[in-house]
Amino acid sequence: MKKVFKYGLMLLGGIIGLIGVAVAAMYWSDFPRYDTSIPTLTIDYTPTRVERGRKLASMLCVECHQNPETKQITGRLMFDLPPEFGTVYTKNITQHPTKGIGAWSDGELVSMLRTGIHPKTGRAVPPYMIKLPMMADEDVFSIIAWLRSSDPMVQPLDVDNTPSSPSLLTKFLMRVVIKPFAYPTKPIVLPDSNNKVALGKYLVSNLGCNDCHAADVTKVNALEIEKTPGFMGGGSNWTDVNRKVLYAANITFDVETGIGSWSEADFRRAMHDGIRPDGKPLLYPMERKVQLTDHEISSIYAYLKTAPPLKNSRKPAEEYTLAADASAGLKVYTKYGCQRCHGESGLGIGDLRQADKKYPNDSTLTDVIKHSSKYFPETVMIQWDGIIKEEEYAPLCAHVRELGRKASTRASR
Ligand code: HEC
Numbered sequence: 001m002k003k004v005f006k007y008g009l010m011l012l013g014g015i016i017g018l019i020g021v022a023v024a025a026m027y028w029s030d031f032p033r034y035d036t037s038i039p040t041l042t043i044d045y046t047p048t049r050v051e052r053g054r055k056l057a058s059m060l061c062v063e064c065h066q067n068p069e070t071k072q073i074t075g076r077l078m079f080d081l082p083p084e085f086g087t088v089y090t091k092n093i094t095q096h097p098t099k100g101i102g103a104w105s106d107g108e109l110v111s112m113l114r115t116g117i118h119p120k121t122g123r124a125v126p127p128y129m130i131k132l133p134m135m136a137d138e139d140v141f142s143i144i145a146w147l148r149s150s151d152p153m154v155q156p157l158d159v160d161n162t163p164s165s166p167s168l169l170t171k172f173l174m175r176v177v178i179k180p181f182a183y184p185t186k187p188i189v190l191p192d193s194n195n196k197v198a199l200g201k202y203l204v205s206n207l208g209c210n211d212c213h214a215a216d217v218t219k220v221n222a223l224e225i226e227k228t229p230g231f232m233g234g235g236s237n238w239t240d241v242n243r244k245v246l247y248a249a250n251i252t253f254d255v256e257t258g259i260g261s262w263s264e265a266d267f268r269r270a271m272h273d274g275i276r277p278d279g280k281p282l283l284y285p286m287e288r289k290v291q292l293t294d295h296e297i298s299s300i301y302a303y304l305k306t307a308p309p310l311k312n313s314r315k316p317a318e319e320y321t322l323a324a325d326a327s328a329g330l331k332v333y334t335k336y337g338c339q340r341c342h343g344e345s346g347l348g349i350g351d352l353r354q355a356d357k358k359y360p361n362d363s364t365l366t367d368v369i370k371h372s373s374k375y376f377p378e379t380v381m382i383q384w385d386g387i388i389k390e391e392e393y394a395p396l397c398a399h400v401r402e403l404g405r406k407a408s409t410r411a412s413r
């Protein structure tokens, strides 16, 4: 009896040891690699495509690849990635021949964006890099035309890539859950833009709404979006630039917990201006989309109406707590969620640390805060005019200046 017990223990010990080795192997190993065949194709970089590509990329690529300091798509730390995925940097995708993608062929770019397999290494591309398996050929080609264009944001810049350290969870997901997409066997055409529901579905599939507004990001069905569990019902967790948690909202037409009581005008204001019907700003990473036309927004609204309404109450975002002696300016900065994009130091997806020097008097600085679109036409920053109270601008400007001064004393030390 005793012997059986002893062997049993040894066996158990062995199994635990093996599991340990398997976990360690997964941890130390890289993402899986796959065979990939690169299509031979040459894209015509017409001005129409460059313009269309710029619009698409400004909604889909720039937010992750633009570095707030270089202002170009040279890559940045993904401080807005939930920490369980690890420490991740996006890459330099300017036209630089070795550090960027200047030497990639059009076929290599299309292949990677479609399938999620790196064309040079065969390495699978992690879940936090976008894939476009359903986007029309014309739109994918347009994004590439923009990457090849003379736009200042894509010009070659000699900036090294910083290696990422994805977590064990990410590696596990990459081995077990996430599989690359097959390269499309047929051309993918644009939807009929007169058919609002079809256009809306196309935009919801391709602008990330489906990924973010699902119940669980790891269970998103990108090919048949309506089969995504909790489709448009929200609930998945996201983080702002300080890694404070917030949850995707329910955007089905459930009247109590979704947007069932929103008029089309309410929805347009939320999408275009980033302001909800209750006057509150949408919090980052939900970014307003000034690039969308009224017809496109109206089409998304029409399509969302066709999704089955789900009951799922809004979960409040994680709050910031301030010290009792916080300045009036810091209070305003926090109240409106400036720190969710600009960080507590002034540097986040946008950098406001130069604003003190650039706009030496408060009336200009106030104007920049109120109407930033006048200065940065496609900015995701909310137009604060009418939202922030007039008496709050003076302390807010003082705080912005304070952040600028703190940054310059740090830099000169
Ligand atoms: C949510 C953030 C995110 C978005 C949005 C995003 N990317 Fe990326 N991208 C990444 C990350 C992270 C990597 C690095 C992946 C890795 O470590 O393998 C990457 C890598 C790449 C690479 C590979 C570069 C190289 O040298 O290996 C290319 C090309 C690229 N992205 C293009 C794009 C384009 C084009 C878009 C818009 C259609 C886009 N990305 C949108 C995060 C993003």
Ligand code: HEC
Pocket: 203, 204, 207, 208, 209, 210, 212, 213, 238, 246, 247, 248, 249, 250, 251, 258, 259, 270, 271, 276, 281, 282, 283, 284, 285, 286, 287, 289, 300, 317
């Ligand atoms: C990066 C993830 C992400 C993407 C992409 C995204 N959303 Fe959101 N969305 C969120 C989060 C998080 C919230 C909650 C923000 C808050 O708490 O203020 C939200 C809120 C909203 C709201 C406000 C709902 C309410 O009740 O307050 C609407 C409407 C909305 N999103 C529509 C869309 C549409 C349409 C798309 C695609 C064009 C989209 N979102 C893309 C993450 C995302």
Ligand code: HEC
Pocket: 284, 287, 333, 336, 337, 338, 339, 340, 341, 342, 349, 350, 351, 352, 353, 354, 355, 358, 368, 369, 372, 376, 378, 379, 380, 381, 382, 384, 396, 400
């Ligand atoms: C949704 C994200 C977001 C929020 C919220 C936000 N900003 Fe910004 N802001 C940006 C981005 C991005 C830029 C850089 C301009 C650009 O290229 O879009 C910017 C630019 C600025 C600038 C100009 C910087 C310069 O160098 O010209 C100032 C000043 C500024 N923001 C202040 C604020 C204040 C104050 C708040 C809060 C009331 C705020 N922002 C909220 C994203 C945001």
